[in-house]
Amino acid sequence: MNQEAIKELLYKMADDQLILGHRNSEWTGFGPLLEEDIAFSSMAQDKVGHSLALYTMLNDLGEQDPDTIAFTRNADQFHNSIFTELPNAEYDFSLIRHFLYDTAEALRFEMLSHSSFEPLAQVATKVRGELRYHTMHANTWVKQLGAATEESISRLQQSLEYALPFALGIFELSPFEKELIADRIFEGEKALEEKWKKKVEDLIAQTQLQLPKWESISPQYGGRTGKHTEHLQPLLDEMSEVFKIDPTAEW
Amino acid sequence: MKSLDPRVNRLPQTDGANTTPKVPLDQFGTFEVFVQPKAGKPFQHEGIVHAPNLEMAYVLAKEAFTRRFTCVSIFVAETRNIHISVLTEGDDDAYNHVVESAPNGEKTSFEIFHLFKRGKQHQHMGAVEATNPNEALWVASKQLKTEKQVFNIWTIRTSDIRFTNQDDMDLWLTLPEKKFRDAASYKGGDKLKTFLEASKN
Numbered sequence: 001m002n003q004e005a006i007k008e009l010l011y012k013m014a015d016d017q018l019i020l021g022h023r024n025s026e027w028t029g030f031g032p033l034l035e036e037d038i039a040f041s042s043m044a045q046d047k048v049g050h051s052l053a054l055y056t057m058l059n060d061l062g063e064q065d066p067d068t069i070a071f072t073r074n075a076d077q078f079h080n081s082i083f084t085e086l087p088n089a090e091y092d093f094s095l096i097r098h099f100l101y102d103t104a105e106a107l108r109f110e111m112l113s114h115s116s117f118e119p120l121a122q123v124a125t126k127v128r129g130e131l132r133y134h135t136m137h138a139n140t141w142v143k144q145l146g147a148a149t150e151e152s153i154s155r156l157q158q159s160l161e162y163a164l165p166f167a168l169g170i171f172e173l174s175p176f177e178k179e180l181i182a183d184r185i186f187e188g189e190k191a192l193e194e195k196w197k198k199k200v201e202d203l204i205a206q207t208q209l210q211l212p213k214w215e216s217i218s219p220q221y222g223g224r225t226g227k228h229t230e231h232l233q234p235l236l237d238e239m240s241e242v243f244k245i246d247p248t249a250e251w
Numbered sequence: 252m253k254s255l256d257p258r259v260n261r262l263p264q265t266d267g268a269n270t271t272p273k274v275p276l277d278q279f280g281t282f283e284v285f286v287q288p289k290a291g292k293p294f295q296h297e298g299i300v301h302a303p304n305l306e307m308a309y310v311l312a313k314e315a316f317t318r319r320f321t322c323v324s325i326f327v328a329e330t331r332n333i334h335i336s337v338l339t340e341g342d343d344d345a346y347n348h349v350v351e352s353a354p355n356g357e358k359t360s361f362e363i364f365h366l367f368k369r370g371k372q373h374q375h376m377g378a379v380e381a382t383n384p385n386e387a388l389w390v391a392s393k394q395l396k397t398e399k400q401v402f403n404i405w406t407i408r409t410s411d412i413r414f415t416n417q418d419d420m421d422l423w424l425t426l427p428e429k430k431f432r433d434a435a436s437y438k439g440g441d442k443l444k445t446f447l448e449a450s451k452n
Contacts, residue, residue: 033279035300035311042314045432129424133313136419140310144303250442 001183005176006117007061008079009186012174012224013108014054015080018070019232020101021047022239023088032091039137043098046130053123060119067247071240075232081223083166085232092155093163095145099138099203100167104196106131111192116184139203146207153208160209168219171196282308283333284316285375287324294326294375296364296405305329309413313422319432322423324415332411334384336404340369345401346392352385360409361387365401373405384408 024044031037055066063069083101088094109131112124145152171193180186197214204211222228242249279301285294297316302308308327317325337348345366358380364373376395381387387406415422430436 033301035302035315038318039311039314042318127425129421132419133422136422137310140306144307 001117001185002176002179003061005174005179005183006120006185007058007063008174008176009180010054010058010061010120012079012081014051014058014069015078016084016101016105016170017047017054018051019078019080019235020084020097021045021051022235023084023086024094024098026088027091027094040094040098043102043130043134043137046127046134050123050127050130053127057119057123067243071243071247073236075228075236076226078226078228078232078236079224080228080232081166081170081172082220082229083163083169083223085223085228085235086166087231090155090159092145092152093159095138095141096156096159096163097167098134099142100163100200101170102131102134102138103199103203104167104170104192106135107195107199108192111187111195115186120185142203142209143206146204146209156207157209160204161212164212164217165220168193168217169221169223172219172221172224174224279303281330282312282327283330284308284312285326285328286316286322288321290323294324296373297325299330300327305413317423317426319426319429321427324420324423326412326414328407328412332407334387334406336388338366338369338403340402342400345404346388346396349388349392349404352383352389354382354386356382358382361391361406362409362412363387363391363395364405364407365395365399366403366405367399367401369402373403378409 021044024040024047028037028041028044031040051070052066055063055069058069059065083097086093086097109124109127112120113128115121115124142156146156147153171189173189174180177188177190181188201211280303281299282302282305283299284297286297287294300308300312300315302311305327308329309325312325312327336345339345339348359382360378361381361384362378363376365376366373376391379387379390379394381390384406388404391404391406
């Protein structure tokens with residue numbers, strides 16, 4: 001099995017989960033209502049947990065330990081999609097990102113539960129319940145607010161249009177697509193993107209939101225090769241602040 | 252650069268006028284949440300969530316009440332759909348106050364819940380067939396009452412409940428592993444002890 005291909009896949013997945021997990025955790029204490037604050041924080045914690053499982057797998061493949069990988073790299077060494085690092089701004093954007101990203105996340109893990117790379121298949125199978133909740137939560141909210149009031153619909157619509165080019169950036173092709181598909185490790189970004197578009201179309205059709213034509217959207221690539229926005233480094237600085245004071249501390 | 256953290260950006264703005272008009276409360280209705288901690292154990296009342304509707308209540312209840320410990324299933328019902336009996340004290344059983352109630356209309360299914368101890372949670376006992384909530388309690392007094400004293404009885408139309416679907420049973424699959432959410436698992440006392448002992452040397 002092609003180790004470099006597996007590592008590339010694991011890094012981008014783990015970095016996506018860590019960065020969005022951290023970003024979403026910024027809502028803790030500030031959610032629009034108490035119950036939602038708790039739910040969104042729990043899901044952010046799940047994402048960080050997924051990143052730990054994936055970094056641990058990388059460690060088993062010879063990479064450094066999870067804390068070192070998570071806390072000591074600079075922005076240009078991260079492989080997360082740009083979408084995950086964008087600041088939260090208003091809740092409508094965070095919610096739309098949660099919907100678009102988690103739909104892709106759940107599909108990716110579902111596909112990987114059949115991966116020939118056994119450790120990844122096991123983790124993907126294990127977290128299926130968590131991801132089921134994440135998409136249930138996102139879908140319920142988008143259906144609710146996407147057909148509620150004029151304000152909720154127009155806010156979600158604006159966020160949707162802003163988010164879509166970045167969301168398509170999730171599916172930036174890896175240099176190892178052929179190897180991953182041939183070795184039956186992962187069916188590939190193209191296959192994932194097609195499944196994702198179908199799911200997004202189905203859900204948006206149940207709301208009063210309008211989905212722009214896919215051809216009219218220019219995907220924002222670059223994140224997978226370390227080309228990030230100015231928003232990532234401040235996030236990393238804040239996330240690693242305590243770790244950098246004393247990397248050996250147990251807390 | 253302006254902070255990216257909403258905790259900073261969302262602080263109330265204090266510039267300008269000293270006061271702003273107090274806005275009326277704009278709150279959602281409440282929904283009652285029932286949790287089944289283990290397979291085979293009865294569902295028990297766990298608490299209340301605010302939500303705009305039953306489906307949202309279900310989604311929010313899952314994290315509000317089953318983030319810790321164990322859970323295999325939940326269900327929710329709108330507070331206004333819970334019909335409650337009198338609350339009794341001492342050795343007075345709530346069923347002593349349930350009077351015969353005649354059927355009126357179509358029979359439907361009602362879920363029955365007993366409170367066995369004041370201050371504890373209501374437990375799900377089973378379902379009865381009746382035409383209205385009053386009759387449901389009367390039927391329950393014949394079918395579900397046991398020797399054990401009951402202080403309060405709740406009944407909910409089965410059709411008013413959002414149950415967990417068979418497909419969603421794996422929502423709690425990894426919950427037992429999330430010990431880190433339990434403050435006790437941090438073992439603060441042990442850490443302090445180790446630290447103090449290390450400082451002595």
